[in-house]
Amino acid sequence: EPEVTQTPSHQVTQMGQEVILRCVPISNHLYFYWYRQILGQKVEFLVSFYNNEISEKSEIFDDQFSVERPDGSNFTLKIRSTKLEDSAMYFCASSELASTNEKLFFGSGTQLSVL
Amino acid sequence: GENVGLHLPTLSVQEGDNSIINCAYSNSASDYFIWYKQESGKGPQFIIDIRSNMDKRQGQRVTVLLNKTVKHLSLQIAATQPGDSAVYFCAENNGTGANNLFFGTGTRLTVIP
Numbered sequence: 001e002p003e004v005t006q007t008p009s010h011q012v013t014q015m016g017q018e019v020i021l022r023c024v025p026i027s028n029h030l031y032f033y034w035y036r037q038i039l040g041q042k043v044e045f046l047v048s049f050y051n052n053e054i055s056e057k058s059e060i061f062d063d064q065f066s067v068e069r070p071d072g073s074n075f076t077l078k079i080r081s082t083k084l085e086d087s088a089m090y091f092c093a094s095s096e097l098a099s100t101n102e103k104l105f106f107g108s109g110t111q112l113s114v115l
Numbered sequence: 116g117e118n119v120g121l122h123l124p125t126l127s128v129q130e131g132d133n134s135i136i137n138c139a140y141s142n143s144a145s146d147y148f149i150w151y152k153q154e155s156g157k158g159p160q161f162i163i164d165i166r167s168n169m170d171k172r173q174g175q176r177v178t179v180l181l182n183k184t185v186k187h188l189s190l191q192i193a194a195t196q197p198g199d200s201a202v203y204f205c206a207e208n209n210g211t212g213a214n215n216l217f218f219g220t221g222t223r224l225t226v227i228p
Contacts, residue, residue: 004158033215043159043204045215056215091158103149104216106158 002026004107006092012113013082021077021110023092032075033093033104034067036060043091049075082114127225134192136222138205141186147208149216150179150190154201159218162190162203167210192224200226 005024013019025032034046047057049067066078075094079086089111093104128134140148146167151159163174165181165188172179178191188205202223206216 035216042220043206043216043218045217048215058215093158103161103164105161106151108156108158 002105004092004094004105006090006107006110008110009108010111010113012115015084015114016081019079019082019112021079021090021092021112023075023077023107024073025075025092025094026096026105027073029094029096029105031055031095031097031102032067032069033095034077035091035093035106036088037091037109038088046077046090079112082112084114087112087114124220125223125225127227128195130195130197130226130228132195134190134195134199134224134226136190136192136203136224138188138190138219139186140188140205140207140219142207142209142217143183143186144210145207146210148179148181148188149206150177150188151204151206151218152199152201153204153221159204195224195226197226197228200224 004026007022011019032049035043036046037043045058047061047067048055052069064080068076089109091109092107095102095104149164150162152162153159163177163179165172165179170181176193180189190203192199202221204218204221206218208216
């Protein structure tokens with residue numbers, strides 16, 4: 001069964017450093033997303049991406065965050081200058097159609113720890 | 116953010132019994148709901164979805180019920196198995212045309228062998 005894959009599974013970084021989280025969405029999917037989950041809290045929406053541009057973003061997704069689809073398969077989340085509060089599990093997701101009622105398939109996540 | 120919450124944070128059931136996990140939502144404009152299962156160290160896994168023009172939908176061993184009058188969603192798992200132990204989240208699309216989901220806090224289901 002096709003799945004969303006994320007690398008690395010764990011990332012440890014120093015505060016102020018840049019990190020790039022990588023994702024390979026399911027191949028025929030068109031919509032891509034990043035969500036995050038702080039330990040013990042809800043899964044929160046960060047950003048959605050379609051047709052090579054951001055379609056929606058939350059308040060969390062400030063100027064420190066950016067997303068990119070550098071080639072035909074990868075989808076990345078960059079945090080420019082990490083803060084302690086960026087420590088969380090980051091999930092990439094994708095959906096097949098550009099529809100508001102389309103189920104999302106999630107990857108296993110990247111655990112980001114900012115020290 | 117949207118208020119999608121769960122009545123109970125934990126639920127323990129005997130293996131073989133049926134489980135019912137509840138979820139309340141506050142946005143009456145929401146028109147699409149999903150239940151996800153999250154096992155330790157993994158991402159949310161799609162279980163079942165339902166659109167607002169339906170009040171019940173069945174899958175394999177799972178049934179989702181939607182009561183729009185009281186803005187309540189439930190997930191029923193028949194003949195619960197040890198492999199069903201996980202955290203279960205309900206999520207809603209807020210009905211504005213956006214394709215992002217708002218997740219509830221989650222209910223941890225523990226199946227006792």
